[in-house]
Amino acid sequence: MGREHHARLPRTRARFRGATGAALFALLLLALAAVPAGAGSDGFRNDGFRSDGFRKEAARAVRAHERARERVDRLRESDASRTEVKDAERRRKAVRAGLWDLLWASGRHSGDPVAVDPSGQDSRCPFGDRSRPPERRAHPWTAPTRRYWLSAGYAAKGSRWAHRHTGQDFAVDSGTPVYAVGSGTVRATTCGDGFGNQVVVRHRDGYFTQYAHLSRIDVRKGGRVTAGQRIGLSGATGNVTGPHLHFEVRITPYVGSAVPPLPWLRRKAVQVAGAPALP
Numbered sequence: 001m002g003r004e005h006h007a008r009l010p011r012t013r014a015r016f017r018g019a020t021g022a023a024l025f026a027l028l029l030l031a032l033a034a035v036p037a038g039a040g041s042d043g044f045r046n047d048g049f050r051s052d053g054f055r056k057e058a059a060r061a062v063r064a065h066e067r068a069r070e071r072v073d074r075l076r077e078s079d080a081s082r083t084e085v086k087d088a089e090r091r092r093k094a095v096r097a098g099l100w101d102l103l104w105a106s107g108r109h110s111g112d113p114v115a116v117d118p119s120g121q122d123s124r125c126p127f128g129d130r131s132r133p134p135e136r137r138a139h140p141w142t143a144p145t146r147r148y149w150l151s152a153g154y155a156a157k158g159s160r161w162a163h164r165h166t167g168q169d170f171a172v173d174s175g176t177p178v179y180a181v182g183s184g185t186v187r188a189t190t191c192g193d194g195f196g197n198q199v200v201v202r203h204r205d206g207y208f209t210q211y212a213h214l215s216r217i218d219v220r221k222g223g224r225v226t227a228g229q230r231i232g233l234s235g236a237t238g239n240v241t242g243p244h245l246h247f248e249v250r251i252t253p254y255v256g257s258a259v260p261p262l263p264w265l266r267r268k269a270v271q272v273a274g275a276p277a278l279p
């Protein structure tokens with residue numbers, strides 16, 4: 001994913017020379033000053049270097065992107081002209097690009113901002129068998145694990161999180177296989193921060209999926225994965241109260257751009273069965 005990531009840099013740098021850049025930088029300083037103490041149990045507080053104002057701005061952009069995407073979908077299903085669809089798609093991408101720049105800028109002090117902590121690089125991660133050939137599956141999309149029950153859901157509020165929960169938790173024993181939900185490229189493998197050992201995959205539709213708290217990682221950064229390919233084993237690394245898979249769907253690789261994961265999977269004809277999310 002280096003291509004896409006680096007392609008963005010000149011634009012970001014250009015912005016930083018302008019007034020927008022100065023405003024963003026001030027926001028970043030504010031965010032850095034607002035580091036909360038303590039760590040949550042589920043990898044959420046580790047993005048605490050971002051202020052509430054920043055968080056709200058990112059959340060607004062995420063919602064704006066989802067509205068823009070829905071509009072594109074509606075137009076595609078209607079008799080709208082090609083130009084209308086193209087314009088709507090251009091607007092959607094512009095919203096995403098703004099958010100991408102914002103999140104990238106906020107995390108750049110820690111190296112690769114996919115890892116929200118400087119220690120979250122992948123040189124010391126517990127890698128397993130990374131030479132497995134891609135597996136072929138009939139369905140293009142699948143659930144990220146099997147034999148689970150759904151614990152904390154997206155946007156759940158609780159004492160365990162500084163803010164709302166950004167993913168869907170799948171309660172499974174440690175050592176349960178974790179699968180890529182669709183084909184794509186491994187954007188990051190990191191360890192050492194609140195998400196523990198994590199994998200981030202970029203899919204062809206432009207969305208990213210994140211798999212956190214793994215006990216082992218079976219893929220390499222830059223490697224291709226297919227739907228249902230095992231990418232690691234579940235675990236209890238990072239800030240957790242017990243073993244589970246934390247799964248996110250994001251519109252950029254970065255923390256702060258997550259969308260509701262179960263509706264996203266449902267749109268891809270993946271029914272996530274199990275008990276309703278607990279509070």
Ligand SMILES: [Zn+2]
Pocket residue numbers: 042152165167168169245246247
């Ligand atoms: Zn979680």
